[in-house]
Amino acid sequence: MRHHRVLRVVSKLLIPFIMLFALYVQFHGDFGPGGGFQAGVIMASAFILYGLIFGLENARKVAPPSVVTKLVAAGVLIYAGTGYAGLLKGANFLDYNVLGATPVGGQHLGILIIEFGVGTTVAAAMVTIFFLFAGRER
Amino acid sequence: MIITLIDIALLTFMGATAIAILRLRSLFAVVMLSGIYSLLAASMFVALDAVDVAFTEAAVGAGISTVLMITVLSLTGERERAPGHSPILPMIVVTLTGAALIYATFDMPAFGDANAPVNLHVAPRYLNDSMAEVGLPNVVTSVLASYRGYDTLGEVTVIFTAAVAVMMLLGGRKGDDAGFKNEPEENSVADGDDPADDPADDPADDPSGKNGKGTA
Amino acid sequence: MLQVILDHYNYWVAVVLMMIGLYTVVARGNLIKKIVGLNIFQTSVFLLYITMGKVTGGTAPILDERFTVYSNPLPHVLILTAIVVGVATTALGLALVVRIRESYGTIEEDELDLLDGET
Known part of the structure; x- marks a missing residue:
């Protein structure tokens, strides 16, 4: 795909907006449709588009596999860590009421953090899977 | 009424796309049609009020999984051979199972019934109390992240595990995977040795086991 | 009668799609086609x-x-x-298909059976 000028220019224009949209979906998921799962997939699709148009080598420079694979685990740890934070504050596992000053504030904070964890894992997992399939020799 | 018509039209399109996927031999066309199928399913979910689900299905089904399948097609080839065996037995099995399931649907509550058991158990609690308990307008997010937090933690772990498993399968270079790639040959050596070794242990059992393997 | 059809049409289509998916998995030999069939099956469950x-x-x-x-x-x-x-999980299945293709040189079920029978 290296010689398709239209694809290169259009994807360069689109990728920032795809990422911005992913962040919007991630943090606006409390109020409208969206959340960590969708945002993760959209964020991953930005990297996958970059990899398809500009080649796997360049995509690996933008998102180094060593970092991405660690992010897969980091998301799960963020999620479970939020659960343990509630445990340490004297409530049940994954009970967010105690995380903030008021129960509803705590719920907001807890949901924001775990949705971020979900988004991280999903995005990193999808990018990792794409790198592995695309990097396989014929 | 217009909603019912949209509903029926989308479902009919989905059925037609599924049959086209079944009949086509060109795997590239099959993968493209499965992307269209996912997009139709996403539209259907919007018509059924499941906007979050539609969002996910459109991003995942029409986006990521189509890209993954095309990447795999470039590694494996894109023609399907004609099936070697007759389709009669699968057709009988599928028809019987389908008939049993359709018979079972007559016991299901009517489509859109607000008093169906599924709508009476926990859903009213989520819809009436989640604003006071969690404080988010999007009930799906409240249930996903707060009421059913354990469930979602499990799902995220499944995604993590799948990513790790794909890494294990495809992570190494092609060819340097001695254990996996040479396995059929090692097996054949082991099979050749078996009759010499085993009769001492278990003369009656081994030949039948080997025969079963050979015919299967 | 019309009411019965309108009340159950969605369920019936879900069942029909499920059976098309099942038939694809059972009757077709190509492993990628089988995975697409599984996806159809899966989407019909979502629809239900x-x-x-x-x-x-x-x-x-x-x-x-x-x-x-x-x-x-x-x-x-x-x-x-x-x-x-x-x-x-689809990605996991596809990864297995890629490895099978690399080890056996084919992803058609009956050819795989033959190869397994020889060795």
Whole structure:
């Protein structure tokens, strides 16, 4: 795909907006449709588009596999860590009421953090899977 | 009424796309049609009020999984051979199972019934109390992240595990995977040795086991 | 009679799609075709769940003062996560297909059976 000028220019224009949209979906998921799962997939699709148009080598420079694979685990740890934070504050596992000053504030904070964890894992997992399939020799 | 018509039209399109996927031999066309199928399913979910689900299905089904399948097609080839065996037995099995399931649907509550058991158990609690308990307008997010937090933690772990498993399968270079790639040959050596070794242990059992393997 | 059809049409289509998916998995020999068949099967299950959560006259479960009737949010949550898990497991299946192709040189089921019989 290296010689398709239209694809290169259009994807360069689109990728920032795809990422911005992913962040919007991630943090606006409390109020409208969206959340960590969708945002993760959209964020991953930005990297996958970059990899398809500009080649796997360049995509690996933008998102180094060593970092991405660690992010897969980091998301799960963020999620479970939020659960343990509630445990340490004297409530049940994954009970967010105690995380903030008021129960509803705590719920907001807890949901924001775990949705971020979900988004991280999903995005990193999808990018990792794409790198592995695309990097396989014929 | 217009909603019912949209509903029926989308479902009919989905059925037609599924049959086209079944009949086509060109795997590239099959993968493209499965992307269209996912997009139709996403539209259907919007018509059924499941906007979050539609969002996910459109991003995942029409986006990521189509890209993954095309990447795999470039590694494996894109023609399907004609099936070697007759389709009669699968057709009988599928028809019987389908008939049993359709018979079972007559016991299901009517489509859109607000008093169906599924709508009476926990859903009213989520819809009436989640604003006071969690404080988010999007009930799906409240249930996903707060009421059913354990469930979602499990799902995220499944995604993590799948990513790790794909890494294990495809992570190494092609060819340097001695254990996996040479396995059929090692097996054949082991099979050749078996009759010499085993009769001492278990003369009656081994030949039948080997025969079963050979015919299967 | 028409009422019975309208009340159950969604369920019937879900069953028909499920059976098309099952038939693809059982009757077709190509492993990628089988995975596409599994995806059709999976989507029909999603459709069945979402259909059960629909309430006539309801709207999407995002709370607002202007609405009083909402569809059931619980099936949405279950299916939302199932879709993403579904693509992760599809990727795992495709990875297995790639490894089978590298080891055996084919992804057609009957050729694989022959190769397994020889060795």
